[in-house]
Amino acid sequence: MKKVLITGANKSIGFEATRQLLQQGYYVYLGSRDLQKGTEAVDKLKAEGLSNVEVLQIDVSNDASVDAAFKELSAKTDVLDVLINNAGISGGFPQTALTTSPDVLREVFETNVFGVAKVTVTFLPLLQKSAEPRIVNVTSGLGSITLHTDPNWKYYQVKSAAYGPSKSALNAYTVVLAYELKDTNFKVNAVDPGYTATDFNNHNGPGTVEDAAKRVVKAAVLEADGPTGQFFSDDNSPETGISPW
Structure with a gap:
């Protein structure tokens, strides 16, 4: 049975991704x-008959918490097959470049970028023991710098000084990580779950958590011939499913 760690999985897209992976026969550590x-x-998932799940306390913005989580997980398993870096924060809106405090940028980047890097590097030893390791970085369509310069893009007016740039940085990190692991069995990709109605955006998005989670799970269960180093986004590029960076 393959084993998965999903950060920020107690609600919304992370929770639904947990449910869908459990339904596909994976064992999930719910971060x-x-x-x-x-x-x-x-407890809610177990009440649905999905028993191969347990909680793992982890605050991705706290190095000591990440280290403690690794120690705890290492005592439970010798291998981790999938890491889904889902935990993220928005920093609150609106975020104009001229009025947003640098402290807000630091806080958002601490979770959305530095936290992802810390978790990935820390849990890498367990992932390296998997025959088919997968890393999924949950990003946003708002991380596309190319599209942010296109006045015809449907989200062109949606600008943020902290959140969007943090996802652009996450995308860049994903590219480098995928490159460094390209000669291994790793598949490393960034996934935009789409503009989804969650408490993250006061339930304003038109998409459902079920569809959003499907996009994340799809990248988590890629076959050996699947792509790596991609920015998947059905929202940005419905024809190809691949977003410009």
């Missing part, structure tokens, strides 16, 4: 910053 909320999420 949650808040242990109680994570436990409640696990």
Whole structure:
């Protein structure tokens, strides 16, 4: 049975991705910053008959928490097949370049970029023991710098000084990570789940968590001949599913 760690999985897209992977026969470590909320999420899934899941307390913005989570997981398993870096924050909106405090940028980047890097490097030893390791970095269509310069893009007016740039940086990190692992069995990709109605955006998005999670899960279960180093986005590029960077 393949094993997955999903950060920020106690609610919304991460929670639904957990459910879908459990339904596909994976064992999931449900990462949650808040242990109680994570436990409640696990109990809900078990009540649905999905038993191959347990909570792992992890705050991706806290190095000590990440190290403790690795130590705990290493005591449970020798191998991790999939890492889904899903945890993220927005920093609050609106975010104009002229008025947003640098402190907000630091806070957002701490979770959305530095946290992803810390978690990835820390859990890499377990992933390297998998025959088919997969890393999925949950990004946003708003991370595309190419599209942000195109006045015809449907989200051209949606600019943010912290959130969007943090996802652009995450995309760049994904490219480098995929390159460094290109001669291995790793598949490393960035996935835009789409503009989804969650508490992240006060439930304003038109998409559902079910469809969003499907996009994330699709990258998590790629076959050996699947792509790596891609920016998947059905929202940005419905024809190809590949977004420009």
